[in-house]
Each structure stands twice: as structure tokens, then as C-alpha cells.
Amino acid sequence: MAGYKDQKPSAPEKPPLTHFLCLPLVTPQSKPQLEKSLQQFRDAATSTASVMPGIHAKAIRPVGALHCTLGVMSLDQEQLHKATQFLANLDIQRLIRDEQTPQQRVQPFEIDLKGLVSMHAPRNTSILYCAPTDSDGSEKLYPFCLAVRKAFSEQRLLVEDDRKLKLHATIMNTIYAKGRKKRSAKPRKTAALDLNTPDPQNPPNADQEINQAPRNDEPRSAGHGPHASAPLKIDATALLEQYKDVVWAQNVALDRIAICEMGAKKILNEQGEVVAEEYKEVASLKLPT
Template sequence: MSPSPRLTHFLCVPLVTSVSRPQLQANLTTFRTEVTQATAQNPNGIPERAVRPVGTLHLTLGVMSLLTPARVEAALTLLRSLDLRGQMPSRERQATDGASSRLPPLSVTLRGLESMHDPAKTSVLYVAPVDEDRTLSEFCLKLREAFEAADLLVPDTRALLLHATIINTIYLVGRRSGNGRKRAPKLTIDAREMLQKYEAFEWMRDVRVERVSICRMGARAVEGGDEEYVVEGEVAIPEY
């Protein structure tokens, strides 16, 4: 079996904008305060560091192994060459008088909370965008297909699951057992009550999708206690 490729970058739609940041910051702060409290299901609460910083929130379209400057440049060149307006599904509608009118720009609402694993013993909780007409999904699928065709994404046969990670205990690296020598077992949480409580929770509403980015793996601390991914390159999504 060939070794797994070293992941260096990912293609994504960032969720943090000047409009969404206040919404996300306020809601994540409330969420973090509540879930870090001790409960019968999680006697020690959820570690604060398991709740992802607001600056890291994004929708991943695919991961990359760009091990040379030439590969990085190839990915950036493709990103800059894409006709993003052409990637968007047709969103025209006919008015009652027969004239066409434009729908609002591509936007995203985040609502609810879901588990990536068995909710009784999970390490990842996420929120999926509200996408009833699949407009956002179709746009993202076209972008992923363009990078797959250019052999710039690590092959992945799974269906695209658009999601923003809210809790990830896997990020709690370096945890040690009491003697300081052995790594403690992987931390999991019982999220069943949490999922019920936040089933209809709205994290942000009707925020225009502004950019498509290629970011480097590994979020870094920034001023103010937040974390962000280093953007290798990005392009703006045109408004309608």
C-alpha cells in the first residue's frame, strides 16, 4: 500500500467576512461558554481549545498535496483562471410580466449542529450550510471538479459534504496522561443533548459568499487570540 500523501493545502470557501464575523463571534462565544460547563454527560465539560476559533471557519472543497513551488503555482494559476460567474448555477427567474429578474447573490446561512461520528462518542461536531435548492453545493462541486480534472486535489471518492467544523477534539494534540509520559486516549465527547439543544441554532444568516481560497494546512495564532489559515491565494466571487 502506497503511503498517504502529505497534505499541504486545501481549497475552500471562507465563511468569515466583515458581515459574518460579528454574528459568528457572538454565537461561538455563547456556545463556548455553555459547552465548557460540566454536565452529567461530560463531567469535565468540553475543553475550550476543542471549540474552533472563529477565524478558522470555512467550507472545504478538497485537500491538496502541493510539495513543490511549481505545484503551488499550478493550483494558483487554475484558481485565477476560473470563470467563477460561469461556475454558478443559473439563478434567473421569470417575473409575472415575463421579464427576468436576478435573485440575490450567492449567500450562506449556518444553522443546527451535527456529529461526524456516533453522537454518544464523537470527536467532531459541525454545522452544514442551509442549501435547500443546492445552489451552493452545485457551485462548490463545479469548483472541485475543475481541480480534480487538473490533478490538483488528493483523490477522494466520497460525496462532497459542505460543513464548518465547530468542535474538534483531535486538535488537542500533546495531551498526556497523569505521569506525563504516555499519550492519553483520544478524547471523545457525548454530544447527544448538545445536538438536541442546538438543532435549530443559527450561527449566521444570509451572508454573501465572497471568496474562494487556497490555504495552507495548519491554523496559526493571530492578534486578539484568534486563529487563521495562511492564504496562499484567493479570488473574489463576482456579484450578480
């Protein structure tokens, strides 16, 4: 039995991620603005005349998928019921008052979505995003989001994560693009990648979303977040400079907190064509507007 002496026990398998807590960014007010700005970005970024040619349109997130994640969940049916009930009974007014001065009337959360930032070093990245800012400059949204996340964490409804909350809306993630290459131990060169060549051994999965349970050959959260290891990387330096001041939407009143299922669902028209992608909300709670 000496041959097994130094063997380390395998780490327990982490449970699959099933849901996430978020601030949906698509509202009746924001949707027209986001549709226009995302389409303009998609047309420009995927053009052969782009400063970053070779970006596949699928790398750019659909409007219906835009949100700010507050935490991810791994829930069975009993836990999901607990989470939805907890959200329904969450004292939003108290949480807001705790983060605003007691004398203030509870104010709605109105945000702007501006700029374009890389999740990693700009010369070797797979994720570009914009961060919400309070339209009035009050900086009240972030502490409120921390309070909501803390409330759910105390109920053990979120997967433990000691990283600082980074409020962001993903604009582009190459994990969704066609032609994802099989992971290799060899170092890769960063370039303007041709994302149009399909890989039959590793077909793209446009439904996989932030921190969703990965394939068996991928570590958890591969392709998402600051430690993403997406197979396709780009040098986004020129693109970031070009879009550093872009306005995606402004004066948007956030209208709800939601628990959503992992994996954006395709919306089909009568002809069976994909016309949109969005997340299924299993529960939501209105915010003051």
C-alpha cells in the same frame, strides 16, 4: 529466504497534505455573528453546569478557522503556482450560470449556518459541525461547489477522493483538546471526558487541521472526517439536542474561494498572547456579492 516468502511489500508512503481548497466563512458581515455565537457556545459547553461537562475549550474551533473544505491538496512549489494560476483564471461567472438558469442574473451565495450535527454516532463522537444552507432555499451552493471541485480535480490539483462532498463547518473537534491519549488497541469507554490532563508523550498540537499530514504513528486523516479516530470521544446526545436549532450566523454573503495552507496559524498581540487562529490564504478569488 523462505522466511520472507509471505512478506507483503510495504505500501508507498502517501505524500503530505499541504493545502486545501475552501469557502472561507469569515467575512466582515459574518464575523460579529460568529464571534458572538461561538463564544456563547464555548462558555456554555465548557461550564461545569453544561449538559456535557468536561469539554475543553480548545476542542471548540476558533472563529478564524471556520470554513467549508472543497478538497485537499499535496503540492510542491510548481504545482502550487499552477493551482493559484488556475484559481485566478477560473471562470466563476460561467460556473455559476451553469448551475443557475441562463435567464437568471448571477446571484450571490447567501447562506445560513444553523444547528449542530455529529460526524459520527452521537454517543461516541469527536466532531460536531453545522452545515451551510442557502438563505433563500434555492439549493444553488452545493452544485456550484461540486463544479468548482470538479474543475480542480480535472487539473489533478486535488488529492483523489471519491466520497460525496459534505459541506460543513467544524464547530468542535476533540483532536485539538488537551490531554490527547496515546492510541491503544484496547477498546475505550465513552464518557464525559476530562480533557485537562496533559499527556507528556503525546502533547496536543492545536495547529493540526483537517486531513493534515499526521504523526508517524497515526493513519492519514486521523481525527478528521467521517472516519476520524480521535483518541477522545464524547457522548454528545444531550448537547446535540440542546443546540439542534441554534443559529450561528444568517444571511451571510460568501465572498471568495481560497487556497489555504494546512495548519491554522496563531495570531499574537503585542504581549505575545494568542488572540486568534486563522489559515493563511495563499490565493483567493472573489465571488459575486
